[in-house]
Amino acid sequence: MKARIFVTLKGGVLDPQGRAIHHALDGLGFGGVNDVRAGKLIELDLADDTSDEDIDAMCRKLLANTVIENYRVEKSSKA
Amino acid sequence: MKSAVIVFPGSNCDRDLAVAFEAATGQKPAMVWHRDTDLPDDIDLIGVPGGFSYGDYLRSGAMAARSPVMQAVARAATRGAFVLGICNGFQVLTESGLLPGALLRNAGGHFVCRDVALTVENAESAFTSRYAAGEAIRYPVAHHDGNYFADDATLDRLEGDGRVALRYGESVNGSARNIAGILNDTGNVLGMMPHPERVIEPAHGATDGRRLFQGLVEGLMARA
Secondary structure, eight states, rough: OEEEEEEEETSSSSOOOHHHHHHHHHTTTTOOOOOOOOOOOEEEEOTTTOOOHHHHHIIIIIIIOOTHHHEEEEEEOOO | OOOEEEOTTTBOOOOHHHHHHHHSSSSOEEEEEEOOOOOOTTTOOOEEEEGGGGGOOOSSHHHHHHHHHHHHHHHHHHHHHEEEEEEEEEHHHHHTTTTSSEEEEOOOOOEEEEEEEEOOOOOOTTTTSSSSSTTTEEEEEEESOOOOOOOOOHHHHHTTTTOEEEESOOOSOOOGGHHHHHHOTTSEEESSSSSGGGSSGGGGGGOHHHHHHHHHHHHHHHHH
16 A cells, blocks of 8 residues: 655745745746745555554654644555 | 763764763763663753754654654653753754744755854753843854744743743844744753854853853752
8 A cells, every 4th residue: 555645834834945946936937826835745655454543643753743734645555 | 960962863063062061060971872762860961962863854853853762861851851952952852842843944045054142031941040131142053944933822831931041132044033942841951053062162262152051060960
């Protein structure tokens, strides 16, 4: 089983990286970009019997810092 | 008086901190590797040094905070040992939950490496007892992720309880309320981005940091 963990900064938390990307897009002439937020994608290859609770615990204990970040889990059974 | 400095792969201020501990306590600190699971039972003072532990992978301090030795540090802190986290050490202490909040990327996006003006907000902690409340001092900073963040309720609680030990006297990294260093609720854990261990000898160009270590030693002697 594969799980993709999307980690994003909470709203209201400053994202200098996103801001720098936004500036760079502006510099390349791409108009109409209202905002950019950068996050992380973490891909896990898991034993098929891994529970949702365990995946959630991995996110809370390490993969995301819930003081500043949100996370979302996407599971797929395809290799 | 027993002190220890924790060493993670990628720590680079551990030896400077050891020199500062030895100058203040008169004894060499134990250098404790991140994989160790125990600290001496009677440890009085623990330093969590600056650097780039685990290459800042995932988040600054995230991997170090989950290393075996940090459970021993947490147990010692609960017992009342003094814990001083500087720069990456502050990030490790917030990631491990020993201090509230988080350190974000600097607001300007730049690595900041210079001396900065600080104000001693709370001069009653063991860490700051040799300073006067409101005293203006200068320590160097050298960090990319020093932008202190916590929700408003946490910030209000920190301010109300006198747990903001140090505040920047100038714009440095975008920290909430210009917070440079905070204490835990029992006053025996301090995390700070600036580097007091880099200003303890005249040869450093300044000695503003020396009193922090002297105050800690006095605090420990008063307890004994």
